[in-house]
Amino acid sequence: MTDISASSFVRQDLVAERAAPAKTTGFIGFLRTRLLNSPGNILLTILGLLLAWYLIIPALRFLLVDAVWTGKDRTACLTEKAGHEVGACWPYIQAKLTQLIYGFYPEAQRWRVNLTYGLGAALLLPLLMPRLPAKGVNSGLFFFALPVVAFFLLHGGGIAGFGVSWTAGLLQLFEQSIGGAGDLLVNLSKSSAIAPLLWVLGKLLVLAGVVIHWLIYPLTWLRDLLQASSLPVWSDFVVTAAVVSAVLFVLGGGMRTGGKVLIGSLLTFAGIAVGIKLMGLDRGGFPIVDTRLWGGLLVTLVIAITGIVASMPIGIALALGRRSSIPLIRIFSIAFIEFWRGVPLITVLFFATYMLPLFVPGNFSVDGLLRALIGVAIFTGAYMAEVIRGGLAAVARGQAEAASALGLSWWKTTSLIVLPQALRYVIPGIVNSFISLFKDTSLVSIVALFDLLGSLRASFSDPAWSTPTTAFTGFAFAGLIYFVFCFGMSRYSLFVENRLNAHRRH
Amino acid sequence: MSIAPRKPPLQLALRLKRALGGKTGWKGVAAQIAFAAILAWIAYEVVANARTNLETQHIASGFGFLNYNAGFDVNQSLIAYNNSDTYWRVFFVGLLNTVLVSVIGIVFATAIGFIVALCRLSPNGVLSRIGGIYVEIVRNLPLLFQILFWYLAVLAALPAPRQSISIFGTFFLNNRGLIVPQPVSEPGLYPFLAALAVGIVVALGLRHFARRALFQRGQMIRIWPYVLGCLVGLPLISMLVFGWPLTFELPQLKGFNFAGGARVIPEFVALTVALSTYTGSFIAEIVRAGVMSVHKGQMEAGSSLGLSRAATLRLIVVPQAMRVIVPPLTSQYLNLTKNSSLAVAIGYPDLVSVFAGTAVSQTGQAIEIIAMTMGVYLLLSLTTSALMSIYGWRINRSMAA
Numbered sequence: 093m094t095d096i097s098a099s100s101f102v103r104q105d106l107v108a109e110r111a112a113p114a115k116t117t118g119f120i121g122f123l124r125t126r127l128l129n130s131p132g133n134i135l136l137t138i139l140g141l142l143l144a145w146y147l148i149i150p151a152l153r154f155l156l157v158d159a160v161w162t163g164k165d166r167t168a169c170l171t172e173k174a175g176h177e178v179g180a181c182w183p184y185i186q187a188k189l190t191q192l193i194y195g196f197y198p199e200a201q202r203w204r205v206n207l208t209y210g211l212g213a214a215l216l217l218p219l220l221m222p223r224l225p226a227k228g229v230n231s232g233l234f235f236f237a238l239p240v241v242a243f244f245l246l247h248g249g250g251i252a253g254f255g256v257s258w259t260a261g262l263l264q265l266f267e268q269s270i271g272g273a274g275d276l277l278v279n280l281s282k283s284s285a286i287a288p289l290l291w292v293l294g295k296l297l298v299l300a301g302v303v304i305h306w307l308i309y310p311l312t313w314l315r316d317l318l319q320a321s322s323l324p325v326w327s328d329f330v331v332t333a334a335v336v337s338a339v340l341f342v343l344g345g346g347m348r349t350g351g352k353v354l355i356g357s358l359l360t361f362a363g364i365a366v367g368i369k370l371m372g373l374d375r376g377g378f379p380i381v382d383t384r385l386w387g388g389l390l391v392t393l394v395i396a397i398t399g400i401v402a403s404m405p406i407g408i409a410l411a412l413g414r415r416s417s418i419p420l421i422r423i424f425s426i427a428f429i430e431f432w433r434g435v436p437l438i439t440v441l442f443f444a445t446y447m448l449p450l451f452v453p454g455n456f457s458v459d460g461l462l463r464a465l466i467g468v469a470i471f472t473g474a475y476m477a478e479v480i481r482g483g484l485a486a487v488a489r490g491q492a493e494a495a496s497a498l499g500l501s502w503w504k505t506t507s508l509i510v511l512p513q514a515l516r517y518v519i520p521g522i523v524n525s526f527i528s529l530f531k532d533t534s535l536v537s538i539v540a541l542f543d544l545l546g547s548l549r550a551s552f553s554d555p556a557w558s559t560p561t562t563a564f565t566g567f568a569f570a571g572l573i574y575f576v577f578c579f580g581m582s583r584y585s586l587f588v589e590n591r592l593n594a595h596r597r598h
Numbered sequence: 599m600s601i602a603p604r605k606p607p608l609q610l611a612l613r614l615k616r617a618l619g620g621k622t623g624w625k626g627v628a629a630q631i632a633f634a635a636i637l638a639w640i641a642y643e644v645v646a647n648a649r650t651n652l653e654t655q656h657i658a659s660g661f662g663f664l665n666y667n668a669g670f671d672v673n674q675s676l677i678a679y680n681n682s683d684t685y686w687r688v689f690f691v692g693l694l695n696t697v698l699v700s701v702i703g704i705v706f707a708t709a710i711g712f713i714v715a716l717c718r719l720s721p722n723g724v725l726s727r728i729g730g731i732y733v734e735i736v737r738n739l740p741l742l743f744q745i746l747f748w749y750l751a752v753l754a755a756l757p758a759p760r761q762s763i764s765i766f767g768t769f770f771l772n773n774r775g776l777i778v779p780q781p782v783s784e785p786g787l788y789p790f791l792a793a794l795a796v797g798i799v800v801a802l803g804l805r806h807f808a809r810r811a812l813f814q815r816g817q818m819i820r821i822w823p824y825v826l827g828c829l830v831g832l833p834l835i836s837m838l839v840f841g842w843p844l845t846f847e848l849p850q851l852k853g854f855n856f857a858g859g860a861r862v863i864p865e866f867v868a869l870t871v872a873l874s875t876y877t878g879s880f881i882a883e884i885v886r887a888g889v890m891s892v893h894k895g896q897m898e899a900g901s902s903l904g905l906s907r908a909a910t911l912r913l914i915v916v917p918q919a920m921r922v923i924v925p926p927l928t929s930q931y932l933n934l935t936k937n938s939s940l941a942v943a944i945g946y947p948d949l950v951s952v953f954a955g956t957a958v959s960q961t962g963q964a965i966e967i968i969a970m971t972m973g974v975y976l977l978l979s980l981t982t983s984a985l986m987s988i989y990g991w992r993i994n995r996s997m998a999a
Contacts, residue, residue, distance in 0.1 A: 126723035133722050140724030273642055417620030420630040424637070434979035435972045436936035442954050443972070446964035450651045451644045502622075531740035538742075538943050545743055552750065563751040571739055571747075578738035 195387015407476025711881025
């Protein structure tokens with residue numbers, strides 16, 4: 093026994109604790125590994141900190157410390173009056189705030205703008221939260237109901253008829269145009285080498301116009317009857333609701349399965365009726381506020397939201413067209429998309445402002461804001477088409493094939509199987525398009541509309557507030573608004589992207 | 599017994615149906631006819647309305663106006679121009695100004711983009727955060743906002759010429775723009791340029807020769823001393839023989855303004871600064887994504903093959919990163935060129951500003967002028983996308999090989 097204890101070593105006491113390893117996490121670890129791990133890095137850190145110091149401190153001094161907070165006019169923001177070097181001139185923003193938010197919208201009517209902002213926010217926020225239910229109803233309200241309600245709220249005015257008279261009016265325009273084209277060809281055939289061909293074509297068109305005239309005669313007769321009644325809007329509304337609901341009921345499968353469709357249609361019409369009643373559209377609606385009085389953030393938001401709402405259907409149609417196997421439709425979609433993506437937005441706005449009025453009938457004047465909206469919608473639609481095409485390409489082929497195997501038609505395959513998945517994939521892309529659209533709305537100030545930036549620029553020329561720091565103050569304020577919107581949306585897009593890619597995270 | 603497969607039947611009708619109507623067949627043909635009819639109707643309406651409207655407003659049509667006298671001045675032109683020149687010349691003056699601001703903007707944007715990307719990729723915590731903040735701020739503000747900020751706030755706040763901010767006594771910044779030394783050509787200029795051109799051609803030839811030798815015979819030839827000799831030596835010799843190619847005339851403050859030197863108008867300065875910082879932030883993100891897309895294992899594989907760190911970067915990492923970087927980088931260059939049309943907001947005389955702006959308001963011929971302006975940009979972007987698809991095709995081929 094003693095031999096063993098002599099030849100072998102048995103530890104009698106505990107090993108001394110070793111020092112903890114250098115910390116590589118937390119703030120201390122960050123300091124050690126990312127800031128001060130080598131002489132070169134120490135130098136870079138010091139340089140970086142100096143740079144930040146010389147940028148952040150003057151900015152904070154300008155915005156907060158040296159700023160003037162109260163005052164009546166420019167004299168408050170002059171160095172002589174303030175007694176120190178003057179930074180931001182916030183009274184100027186206070187004086188111009190309403191102009192920057194509403195433009196020259198009449199003061200008594202501003203509650204309409206606020207109500208529209210509120211409605212938009214109330215519909216948009218639940219749409220952005222993935223947890224909340226009823227996305228279908230919600231997006232329907234946001235994309236279809238809100239634009240119409242917002243138009244009558246912001247612009248004012250009422251309606252003289254409803255579905256029947258609108259359809260009749262449109263068809264009559266079509267009939268006149270066809271007849272006009274026919275007459276023109278017949279006239280042209282008197283002085284042309286291919287006279288007989290032109291004459292025949294012209295007469296055919298005139299004939300088509302006459303046929304259309306008699307085909308739509310019942311509709312125009314009904315329109316005249318309804319307009320002559322004591323409550324033209326409501327009688328027209330009831331007829332339209334009845335006809336549309338009946339058609340949907342039959343299309344939805346009649347007695348067998350059409351009940352649900354019928355209830356949905358009736359509920360929609362009930363909602364529309366409530367809207368008409370609440371806004372008094374049948375009695376002329378709200379007083380009309382000309383769009384030339386709109387301005388500031390209102391115009392920025394109107395253009396951005398209309399642009400994104402209008403660009404969705406355009407984009408979906410173009411993306412489907414570009415993937416179609418029908419040659420003419422594919423070629424047209426490609427040409428349309430590439431054309432509008434190839435030119436700068438400002439030329440599109442010039443096109444909409446100067447050329448578009450020449451293309452519509454002379455007695456039909458297009459409002460300045462509407463022109464810009466049309467330009468923006470076409471431009472964004474072309475970009476949106478490419479985004480959506482990416483989503484369509486991301487849907488596995490097997491999905492569409494399985495749908496065809498089940499016997500679904502192309503329309504049903506696309507609208508029920510492919511598009512819902514494709515649109516889910518491209519939510520981040522759509523949000524990114526919206527960000528760039530939101531930034532691009534500032535361009536409308538070049539075609540004489542006063543959006544946020546345009547109103548800001550207009551406010552600089554007010555002599556009552558001209559001080560050396562006015563411009564910097566204005567840019568700081570407007571920049572903050574733009575930044576909050578764009579940065580918020582880009583974070584949201586990242587959030588959705590992470591959610592969609594949850595299965596790929598590791 | 600032959601087992602060769604039978605040829606499929608010709609089925610001409612089927613092929614015709616397929617070519618005309620796609621997968622949907624005759625139904626597709628009918629859809630196309632309806633679609634064409636609608637397009638024709640819209641086109642007819644547009645043309646008919648335009649004709650009536652132009653007649654009632656007494657606006658001429660056609661491109662004849664291009665030969666008329668423009669009668670207005672342009673405050674910056676690269677080619678000789680005065681107000682008795684034609685609209686054609688206005689078009690080219692505007693086009694050249696667009697090209698000038700785009701090229702200079704692209705150079706600066708690339709430099710800013712790569713520097714910021716390096717900062718963001720740097721292991722140093724402070725630098726990467728500064729880079730990140732720069733990118734977030736600049737990307738989230740509208741470009742027009744930034745152009746106006748530089749033009750209306752920063753440049754307008756600069757002092758008058760007498761109190762100019764001097765940069766090394768050669769550049770002067772004031773509220774009338776940037777005064778730079780003016781290069782004056784000397785007799786030695788043309789021999790110098792010729793020597794430089796010869797040097798570049800010879801260097802390219804040498805590189806081609808060396809690569810052929812490496813790929814065909816496995817022979818490494820050291821060419822850099824000769825390339826250096828061609829690129830630096832030849833121009834040096836020409837300078838020794840023929841004298842300086844250029845001298846610079848320095849600006850001097852005389853009275854209330856500068857004499858000598860060249861003045862860069864403030865609109866140009868504001869536009870270039872805004873365009874290059876804005877596009878630079880997008881380029882930074884592209885470069886960062888490109889570098890991060892190269893797998894870490896590539897660097898490790900390079901060093902396990904015995905390549906030095908520099909050689910690994912040059913031969914393995916950068917070529918793979920460039921493959922990811924180049925297509926979006928090109929589209930950023932294109933965006934910058936298209937965005938230069940925002941010059942109209944501050945009155946820099948680019949194509950949109952002088953041609954689609956002033957010329958439209960003078961002649962009223964909006965259709966022709968805006969179509970021409972759009973055509974220029976469209977041509978540019980279609981050319982770029984064609985070049986990019988050739989590039990993509992070559993990359994795919996080299997990846998497949």
